[in-house]
Amino acid sequence: MIGFTGGTLDRADRLRHDPQALAAAMGDWRARLLTLRDYVPEVTDDGRLGWTTLADAPEDAELVLLGLDGGRPCFAALTGAPAPAARSPTLFAMLDSLAAGEAATYAAARAVLDWHARHGFCANCGHATALFRAGWGRRCEGCATEHFPRTDPVVIMIAEHDGRALLGRQPAWPQGRYSALAGFLEPGESIEEAVAREIGEEAGVAVRDVRYVASQPWPFPSSLMIACVATAEADAITLDTNELEDAIWVPRDVVQRVLAGGDGPFLPPPRYAIAHTLLTAWAEQG
Structure with a gap:
């Protein structure tokens, strides 16, 4: 399998457009939060990503919906800090140890969180932007221009x-x-x-x-x-x-x-x- 491919999460685009369904997902007792420290994931002994509950999210953090795992909502916390410019040797050692498909979930989380951290202002008018679509977009609070993660x-x-x-x-x-x-x-x-x-x-x-x-x-x-x-x-x-x-x-x-x-x-x-x-x-x- 090619690295960073083979992800198994249902990206649940339908929830991104439904505020009530998104709120229900955030209130689901099964919901879990990806464990990241400076964009480096926690990895278990069997090569799985580490998860915790939404109760462990920082108080000021916004949540990005990564998708559903067998119906269980999976989130990552946006704290505002961009990813470090240098790539940690520890991170790359972890990537080699991840089970098939796990790196795909990490790749999505890292990319979209870093995008948010770097796009707090509108490229059209310079006004502050706010998260919407369950974290898969930002909307300008000034001119209402919508911005989406780019590849x-x-x-x-x-x-x-x-x-x-x-x-x-x-x-x-x-x-x-x-x-x-x-x-x-x-x-x-x-x-x-x-x-x-x-x-x-x-x-x-x-x-x-x-x-x-x-x-x-x-x-x-x-x-x-x-x-x-x-x-x-x-x-x-x-x-x-x-x-x-x-x-x-x-x-x-x-x-x-x-x-x-x-x-x-x-x-x-x-x-x-x-x-x-x-x-x-x-x-x-x-």
């Missing part, structure tokens, strides 16, 4: 040439880690065009025949990763050092060996990242 599309891709994959690394990554190249889609651009532009900008490699592989929500802060493979016209690399520290071509059998835990010239991306899924899909093609 930023990001292409993440491998260029292939003569049975080799193009991988790059950023200086901030752990020593030896290489991964797929990635970048945000720009306005007026298709997925295929963004893949070709990003590979060209970062590695100086021209590509064609872009193929979609899979997608993944990525809640840091709120992106949709769109994984693709493209065919490179040639293998000469012209590195943009503002984007990458290095880029290398890796043969398919070496990628297979590294993903299986063997030695190789690079440390692979973590399993919860779609780059790992993309590399695996490409390696298995051979």
